[in-house]
Amino acid sequence: MAQAPDLPGTDQPAVKAPGRDGPREPSPSPSPVGSASAVGIRLLDAPVNRRDDTRAHRYVVDHLRPGTTIERRIMVKNQSEDRRPVAVYAAAADVTGEGFVFAPGRTESELSSWITVNRPELDLEPGEETEVLVTIEVPRAAEAGERYAVVWAEVAGADDGQTVRNVGRAGIRVYLSVGPGGEPPSGFEIGPLTGGREKDGSPVLTAEVRNTGRRALDLAGDLRLTEGPGGLSAGPVKVEAGTLALDGTTTVRVALDRRLPDGPWTAKLDLASGWTKRSATGKVGFGPVPVAATSAVDRSGQVLTGGLATSGLVLVLFAVHAYRRRVRQPVAAA
Numbered sequence: 001m002a003q004a005p006d007l008p009g010t011d012q013p014a015v016k017a018p019g020r021d022g023p024r025e026p027s028p029s030p031s032p033v034g035s036a037s038a039v040g041i042r043l044l045d046a047p048v049n050r051r052d053d054t055r056a057h058r059y060v061v062d063h064l065r066p067g068t069t070i071e072r073r074i075m076v077k078n079q080s081e082d083r084r085p086v087a088v089y090a091a092a093a094d095v096t097g098e099g100f101v102f103a104p105g106r107t108e109s110e111l112s113s114w115i116t117v118n119r120p121e122l123d124l125e126p127g128e129e130t131e132v133l134v135t136i137e138v139p140r141a142a143e144a145g146e147r148y149a150v151v152w153a154e155v156a157g158a159d160d161g162q163t164v165r166n167v168g169r170a171g172i173r174v175y176l177s178v179g180p181g182g183e184p185p186s187g188f189e190i191g192p193l194t195g196g197r198e199k200d201g202s203p204v205l206t207a208e209v210r211n212t213g214r215r216a217l218d219l220a221g222d223l224r225l226t227e228g229p230g231g232l233s234a235g236p237v238k239v240e241a242g243t244l245a246l247d248g249t250t251t252v253r254v255a256l257d258r259r260l261p262d263g264p265w266t267a268k269l270d271l272a273s274g275w276t277k278r279s280a281t282g283k284v285g286f287g288p289v290p291v292a293a294t295s296a297v298d299r300s301g302q303v304l305t306g307g308l309a310t311s312g313l314v315l316v317l318f319a320v321h322a323y324r325r326r327v328r329q330p331v332a333a334a
Contacts, residue, residue: 038080041153041170044073044131055218055274059173060136060151063183067140074132074172076153078124084155086122088132090115093148093173095216100173100243102150111147111176114138136176144179146215146246175216184214186276188244190252193267195284203256203286207269209241210249217244217273223254227266234260241271262286 043058050056060072078084092109094101103109118133134151154169177184191208198204211217219241225234234256241252252269263285270279 039153039155039170040077040079042075043172044075053274061175063177064138066138066142069137072134074134075129076132077129081126083125086124087154088117088120090149090151093150095148095243095245111149138178142178146177149174186215187213190278190280193282193284195286197287201289202258203260205254207252209252211244219271219273221271224268225265229261
């Protein structure tokens with residue numbers, strides 16, 4: 001079986017709290033920096049029936065019947081140089097047209113209320129890691145559908161009395177489908193491959209991808225170009241399309257090296273979300289490199305003309321001044 005393309009790792013948004021107990025909003029930055037944010041988390045377990053699903057080794061991805069309980073082990077590590085208290089908890093999340101969206105702070109959802117951890121408060125030495133057990137208990141009355149959450153490990157900066165302090169957290173996503181019977185199908189379609197160029201002349205390949213299944217997808221893969229001018233080939237180039245919601249569509253854009261010839265090329269785009277894989281192949285060309293219009297204008301003639309005109313004016317004024325002095329000079333007596 002072919003190896004699935006790499007998928008994104010754990011989520012690590014940096015967070016800044018306006019006060020000790022104030023609301024916390026995830027930052028757009030995916031990777032926190034500094035000792036206050038140096039916390040790591042990774043998943044240790046995956047379902048036996050998802051042994052070949054690379055996505056299930058990064059995130060909690062499962063389908064459960066109402067009334068079912070599962071357990072997953074995670075590893076939490078203090079990656080800073082200081083001893084830190086670490087909070088472990090579950091919070092709400094959603095999948096929208098913008099991708100996988102984290103709720104602020106400890107916002108609760110239906111799924112996060114089903115999740116408990118056996119060690120919600122940790123005290124870790126520098127470099128120390130410890131195991132935490134996560135339990136997901138689905139109520140018997142739970143309605144069918146897919147739900148999303150995140151299991152967070154959170155550290156805060158030292159309290160120095162300031163009104164603002166940094167908070168960092170790293171999380172593992174939870175994609176949980178609930179319902180009777182087997183798991184709902186996952187699937188997607190890749191539209192025609194199209195080549196073009198950016199304004200700066202860089203070639204770019206685009207393709208529209210549509211989620212045709214009944215589960216959210218985390219798409220990643222690679223692009224290969226073959227049969228190019230003179231038998232050239234290029235790639236593989238890593239591709240990431242992010243999280244695609246149910247019935248959602250997205251445009252995959254793959255930026256390429258500007259030195260790439262126009263073509264034609266045979267392009268092959270491979271995308272996967274766990275064990276759900278699709279490919280698309282087509283002939284593409286990127287078009288000629290646009291000629292950059294120069295806005296510089298040669299003004300040397302204007303400068304020269306202006307200089308000559310100025311010099312001429314100075315000479316005229318000097319001549320007039322000399323003439324006036326000569327007229328006003330008294331005539332000596334004979």
